[in-house]
Amino acid sequence: AYSVFQRWEPQKPLYLVLLLLGIPALMASTVASDFTSISIAVVSTFFVYFGSIMLLAAGYRLSVLHPLANYPGPISNRLSSFWIVWVSSRGKKHRYYQELHGIYGDFVRTGPNELSVCDAQAIQDVLGAPGLPKGPAWDNRHPAGEVVPLLELRDTTEHAQRRKPWARALNSSGLKTFEPVVVDRVRELVKHLTLASEATDEVNFAMWMKAFSHSLTVPCRFDTDFEFMKRGGDTESIWPIFEDGMKAISVASYVSWLLPTVHAVMPMDHLIQRGVQITKKWVGERGQRGSSIKDLFYHLINEDGLESERPPLEAVAAEGILAVIAGSDTTATALTALFYYLLKNAEKLSKLRAEVDSHFARDEEPVDFGTLAGMEYLNACINEALRLYPAVMSGSQRQVPRGSGGKMIGSRFVPEGTSILIHTFSIHRDPRNFSHPDSFLPERWLVDGRPSDMKHNPEAFIPFSFGPQNCVGKNLAMMELRAVVASIVQRLNVSATAGSGLEQWEGDVKDWFITLLPPLHVRLQVR
Helix, strand or coil, rough: HHHHHHHHCCCCHHHHHHHHHHHHHHHHHHHHHCCCCHHHHHHHHHHHHHHHHEEEEHHHHCCCCCCCCCCCCHHHHCCCHHHHHHHHHHHCHHHHHHHHHHHHHHEEEEEEEEEEEEHHHHHHHHHCCHHHHHHECCCCCCCCCCCCCCHCCHHHHHHHHHHHHHHHHHCCHHHHHHHHHHHHHHHHHHHHHHHHHCCCCCEHHHHHHHHHHHHHHHHCHHHCCCCCCCCCCCCCCHHHHHHHHHHHHHHHHHHHHHHHHHHHHHHCHHHHHHHHHHHHHHHHHHHCCCCCCCCCHHHHCCCCCCCCCCHHHHHHHHHHHHHHHHHHHHHHHHHHHHHHHHHHHHHHHHHHHHHHHCCCCCCCCCCCCCCCCCCHHHHHHHHHHHHHHCCCCCCCCEEEECCCCCECCCCECCCCCCCHHHHHHHHHHHCCCCCCCCCCHHHHHHHCCCCCCCEEEEHHCCECCCCHCCCCHHHHHHHHHHHHHHHHCCCEEEEECCCHHHHHHHHHHHEEEECCCCCCCCEEECC
């Protein structure tokens, strides 16, 4: 049984039942006559059976015979993935992996068959073209027969094909289509923040950034509006559906082999089911209504006629969930993190405001995207926030394909079948790549403003991942970030309050694949 698990990693429920229950049950029946009762025979047999499997697994994983024996890491991690499951459930994976790299070095064995890498030279080998396919952590997130969204595809050829409509929607021509939508939503955000500043002494800045990003993401994807800003937040409890789903997925990814059995035994999780239903509703309404712009749906449903056939509704709905999560929470994270650091560094905020005022008159909305793209300090502040808190802090798991013979990753040989990830949070905060890595220093991004002795490795900066599977919407995200930051800084004074909690704010950040930030309470005043 152990040899079967080790070599083939069976995942189908029937095979797991046979291996984990059928074999010990058969053994118990054959030795039952040697015991005083059948219950004692069953308990004893199962104890010996599972104890033997665990001892064999532990001995092999800790032995010099294991392919990853030469890679250091905690004994608990080398024995099992369950410690990482516990860490992930608490949302502290980003800090834990950073601590491991500080102790064990650039290559750390974080699981029985997984490596985490904190080496900028390895980025190209893992994520660059042709790169490595995604690892087993992406398996079995959906019941058998359901469409797998783009983000979770392990087949690199299929990924490249499915990415094409996304690329068309978000190329330079597509961005022009979205510009009026971005301007309209930024204008609405500033209006609601202004009203909030007059109505109360303290507002939850993080909530408003999330309301903005969702209010922008849905129209750009489905040409509809759920008026999150007008309602002052998520009055229909849509956000927790996706957030709780991401938390569950980030934890379950380490026992992905067990998920088919979970799906077979239990109906689809009610949160996931509701998320799918909501997205299908958006897709269905958008399909019936048509669109005034060439939104993402226009390309996904093949309204441009560039693909041979239209995809089914389920396929578009699967992509829709990805579009909402990837396009909204990531933007809200970057905006909230940036203003957190600006609140802690008043001189940086003053310098940023001076640059905005030098490019736009007080009666002029700062939404000229060409001008914004050329504003050095604005872009430096955004880059610095993305460096400190990238949207996906712990990276995306890849795997050295079985049968490949292994691969050189940087200066190290990694055996075939090994799961591997580039730990973005650790690389971004590595002093070998960036001097004073935990400090908010936008000047490091200025060629003329950066001290000559400051270490700055732009090749280690991968907030949108890297290579052929990087974030396809990064240019739209940057467009949104520039417009929002410039507009808020121009129109409003933002300051901390007694309830801002700046001292413990970073300790409350959660890593559940996407980055979830705690509330950020601020005082707003119209300039």
